[in-house]
Amino acid sequence: MSDEYVIELQSISKVYSTETLETHALQNINLKVVKGEFISIAGPSGCGKSTLLSLLGLLDTATSGTYLLANHDASNLGRDERARLRNQEIGFIFQSFNLISDLTVYENIELPLTYRSDLSTVKIQETVTEALDIVDMMSRADHFPSQLSGGQQQRVAVARAISGNPSLVLADEPCGNLDSKNAESVMQLLESLHKRGTTICMVTHDLKSAQRAERYVELFDGQIVSDNPIRIDKSQSAPAA
Numbered sequence: 001m002s003d004e005y006v007i008e009l010q011s012i013s014k015v016y017s018t019e020t021l022e023t024h025a026l027q028n029i030n031l032k033v034v035k036g037e038f039i040s041i042a043g044p045s046g047c048g049k050s051t052l053l054s055l056l057g058l059l060d061t062a063t064s065g066t067y068l069l070a071n072h073d074a075s076n077l078g079r080d081e082r083a084r085l086r087n088q089e090i091g092f093i094f095q096s097f098n099l100i101s102d103l104t105v106y107e108n109i110e111l112p113l114t115y116r117s118d119l120s121t122v123k124i125q126e127t128v129t130e131a132l133d134i135v136d137m138m139s140r141a142d143h144f145p146s147q148l149s150g151g152q153q154q155r156v157a158v159a160r161a162i163s164g165n166p167s168l169v170l171a172d173e174p175c176g177n178l179d180s181k182n183a184e185s186v187m188q189l190l191e192s193l194h195k196r197g198t199t200i201c202m203v204t205h206d207l208k209s210a211q212r213a214e215r216y217v218e219l220f221d222g223q224i225v226s227d228n229p230i231r232i233d234k235s236q237s238a239p240a241a
Helices: 049-056 079-089 105-113 121-134 150-162 180-195
Strands: 005-017 022-034 038-042 064-069 090-093 168-172 200-203 215-220 223-229
Touching (some): 005 049, 022 049, 022 223, 049 064, 079 090, 105 121, 105 150, 121 150, 150 168, 150 180
Parallel strands (some): 038 200, 038 215, 090 168, 168 200
Antiparallel strands (some): 005 022
């Protein structure tokens, strides 16, 4: 195993079982993501994108296979161990922002960090301030989510995702609830984070957004059917889903 890999999935499968039916959501997934990569994951509805993102984010566990996250074997961790590793190693960006309405912008970013035993109060303050500076939202630190536009809320969500200096940022349809102008602003922000060395895995239905990554992974019926670098100009059409 190389120290350069943030993600290593080895023969990952996920089966949902009921008394009468087995649904194979993912089948024999093998995927490696190098530190600093920006990959997009796409495919039709029901292809397994959400399941894969849940496994990568330690929100669910695979039925079989091995998941190595930043050199940690996350395959068979208990709930508390997964929560600790998730808090330290993963930042999330959601389509619906998932900000807490009765907390200020500053407090929304601060809250996940308070669960980190390795961060002092002073370090948390410095970390929140730095994250707000990166997304250009320091002037809104004392505002509540309801006082922000959708684009501003997503910038705060990005700040929250990167504030703990995670090994991996998972973005789930980050532009799905935004108009074209704000979507472009968020994509530019993700590209900027990528240039700073952030490892990003983005699930998106928007092919224009998908082509902004440097690698395109396509799922179909729970399997990876293509995994290729993106070597096209921004003016050209995106890879076919």
